[in-house]
Amino acid sequence: MARAVSTRRKLAFTALAWIVALVVFFPILWAFLTSFKTEGTAIAAPPKFLFFEWTLENYRTVLERSNYFRFLGNSIITAVGSTLLGLVVAIPAAWAMAFSPTRRTKDVLMWMLSTKMLPAVGVLVPITMLFRMMGLTDTHLGLVLVLTLINLPIIVWMLFTYFKEIPVDILEAARMDGASLRQEVIYVLTPMAIPGIASTLLLNIILAWNESFWTIVLTTTQATPLPAFIAAYSSPEGLFWAKLSAASMMAIAPILIMGWFSQKQLVRGLTFGAVK
Amino acid sequence: MGSITLEHVNKSFGGVEVIPDISLEIADGEFIVFVGPSGCGKSTLLRLIAGLEDVTSGRILIDGEDVSRAAPAQRKLSMVFQSYALYPHMSVRGNIAFPLKMEKAPREKIDQAVNNAAAILNLTDYLDRKPRQLSGGQRQRVAIGRAIVRQPKAFLFDEPLSNLDAALRVAMRLEISELHNKLKTTMVYVTHDQVEAMTMADKIVVLNAGRVEQFGSPLELYQRPANTFVAGFIGSPRMNFIDGAEAARHGAHTIGVRPEHLVVTPEGGDWSGVVKVSEHLGSDTFLHVDVDGIGALTARAPGDVPFRHGETVGLSPMNGRLYRFDAQGLAL
Numbered sequence: 232m233a234r235a236v237s238t239r240r241k242l243a244f245t246a247l248a249w250i251v252a253l254v255v256f257f258p259i260l261w262a263f264l265t266s267f268k269t270e271g272t273a274i275a276a277p278p279k280f281l282f283f284e285w286t287l288e289n290y291r292t293v294l295e296r297s298n299y300f301r302f303l304g305n306s307i308i309t310a311v312g313s314t315l316l317g318l319v320v321a322i323p324a325a326w327a328m329a330f331s332p333t334r335r336t337k338d339v340l341m342w343m344l345s346t347k348m349l350p351a352v353g354v355l356v357p358i359t360m361l362f363r364m365m366g367l368t369d370t371h372l373g374l375v376l377v378l379t380l381i382n383l384p385i386i387v388w389m390l391f392t393y394f395k396e397i398p399v400d401i402l403e404a405a406r407m408d409g410a411s412l413r414q415e416v417i418y419v420l421t422p423m424a425i426p427g428i429a430s431t432l433l434l435n436i437i438l439a440w441n442e443s444f445w446t447i448v449l450t451t452t453q454a455t456p457l458p459a460f461i462a463a464y465s466s467p468e469g470l471f472w473a474k475l476s477a478a479s480m481m482a483i484a485p486i487l488i489m490g491w492f493s494q495k496q497l498v499r500g501l502t503f504g505a506v507k
Numbered sequence: 508m509g510s511i512t513l514e515h516v517n518k519s520f521g522g523v524e525v526i527p528d529i530s531l532e533i534a535d536g537e538f539i540v541f542v543g544p545s546g547c548g549k550s551t552l553l554r555l556i557a558g559l560e561d562v563t564s565g566r567i568l569i570d571g572e573d574v575s576r577a578a579p580a581q582r583k584l585s586m587v588f589q590s591y592a593l594y595p596h597m598s599v600r601g602n603i604a605f606p607l608k609m610e611k612a613p614r615e616k617i618d619q620a621v622n623n624a625a626a627i628l629n630l631t632d633y634l635d636r637k638p639r640q641l642s643g644g645q646r647q648r649v650a651i652g653r654a655i656v657r658q659p660k661a662f663l664f665d666e667p668l669s670n671l672d673a674a675l676r677v678a679m680r681l682e683i684s685e686l687h688n689k690l691k692t693t694m695v696y697v698t699h700d701q702v703e704a705m706t707m708a709d710k711i712v713v714l715n716a717g718r719v720e721q722f723g724s725p726l727e728l729y730q731r732p733a734n735t736f737v738a739g740f741i742g743s744p745r746m747n748f749i750d751g752a753e754a755a756r757h758g759a760h761t762i763g764v765r766p767e768h769l770v771v772t773p774e775g776g777d778w779s780g781v782v783k784v785s786e787h788l789g790s791d792t793f794l795h796v797d798v799d800g801i802g803a804l805t806a807r808a809p810g811d812v813p814f815r816h817g818e819t820v821g822l823s824p825m826n827g828r829l830y831r832f833d834a835q836g837l838a839l
Contacts (some may be wrong), residue, residue: 400592403559408606408653409580418605422596
């Protein structure tokens with residue numbers, strides 16, 4: 232009897248999970264479908280779900296009208312660049328805080344995180360002015376800098392948590408076993424820290440890739456990454472739902488594929504502290 | 508060779524003095540146990556010897572050579588940690604070979620040393636496994652294997668058995684003792700468990716609040732405790748202490764008598780009291796007796812004594828088994 236009840240509960244939870252997942256996923260699914268419709272079908276009421284004439288016209292138009300690969304290139308440069316720069320700054324920072332904490336380490340961490348609590352618009356004016364004065368507007372360097380800065384607290388926090396998980400005993404054991412600092416780093420620390428660094432890297436590439444506020448505000452033509460590419464299709468000439476959807480699909484496809492291939496690493500990294 | 512000498516070793520963390528002043532001689536080949544309650548400084552002392560902490564003042568000598576400022580590896584000691592501290596990404600073979608690999612020893616020498624250690628510790632079948640695939644006892648053996656391949660001057664053990672269950676702890680205790688008999692290398696072993704200390708040690712160092720309360724063989728400590736702290740710490744169940752008029756009658760500030768040195772009789776005896784709890788262990792019975800004007804006393808009686816809760820019994824200390832202490836707690 233007890234088993235029957237638990238099976239029913241399991242079914243209910245499975246159904247609930249599917250419903251939640253579908254609700255969350257629906258906008259993407261809808262954009263995907265819309266990207267294959269004509270502009271006319273895209274705004275048809277009642278909406279057509281699957282039975283319409285599928286067309287690749289939107290993708291063709293989008294590719295013709297704008298230089299997708301330039302946007303893609305910009306996205307790769309800024310996302311990867313800001314992530315690498317972020318890691319270069321964050322690894323030593325998180326390292327120091329995890330392995331030789333002081334009384335103020337907690338405060339420093341909290342202060343860094345608190346910068347994420349301010350809405351981006353709050354610093355819009357000073358940042359745009361600084362960018363204009365320093366000639367950073369619409370440059371790769373400018374975008375890399377701003378993306379690094381906004382994501383740095385998260386990178387430091389993530390790395391800090393991973394490094395914290397490495398037991399000090401193991402490092403001391405290596406020291407007892409005669410490892411020099413260099414050997415300790417190469418043979419013990421790095422292999423143990425790599426899963427954490429890898430998942431931080433992946434997550435940060437995703438965050439930087441998807442950042443739209445600053446990338447749209449701080450670029451005009453030269454350094455514009457993919458979010459700006461999508462935004463270009465919600466232009467003053469009117470909304471073109473089908474083309475907008477096609478552009479969106481093209482913008483998220485690379486990151487989606489990357490996420491798909493690295494999901495094991497991502498999940499493992501994100502649950503690193505949870506399962507021991 | 509592996510003699511260790513501590514000369515007026517002092518250690519402070521920030522402004523807090525953890526070890527005020529300790530001097531100690533450990534002879535080559537001895538099995539020394541540091542024992543004491545948690546926070547007594549025993550692990551700190553071991554870490555000072557290991558070189559994982561620096562002495563604030565004083566000197567540490569190994570084989571007569573001052574190593575107070577030497578890095579851990581230069582001291583040629585091996586350490587076994589409470590948490591095992593195995594390298595999780597390396598196989599058992601990789602873990603045991605690690606110290607030799609750091610020394611850049613030749614391949615054949617490493618293989619031979621690893622196989623030797625594995626044979627001694629029954630790990631031959633597990634050499635290609637990762638630490639996470641091993642049980643607690645096996646992990647501890649790998650940690651010991653990693654320690655022995657270096658042929659260190661001394662082994663340092665930091666509460667190595669406290670993560671194991673009771674049965675395994677007894678078995679590993681024997682294994683470590685056998686290992687010591689086989690290798691005859693100096694061992695310094697830290698524990699809070701006085702049974703481990705008593706069973707394994709050649710000599711015990713009883714520590715309290717960073718001070719050495721007594722240094723001697725297990726039986727010396729048991730038979731001639733220097734003060735009330737050692738008297739209470741060594742022996743289980745712990746010694747009964749009696750203050751006041753009864754102690755004054757024996758010309759002391761405090762008198763102590765071990766539970767196993769109290770003779771229990773149905774009536775008479777030096778002290779008469781009521782049995783509060785009677786714990787039957789099979790081999791022994793622990794009687795917790797409330798004695799008028801003295802307080803609670805514990806007596807260790809044979810397993811088959813009939814006394815029950817609420818019964819009145821008589822207690823008398825055996826001849827010559829009464830310990831007397833002065834107002835400072837020092838033995839008289």
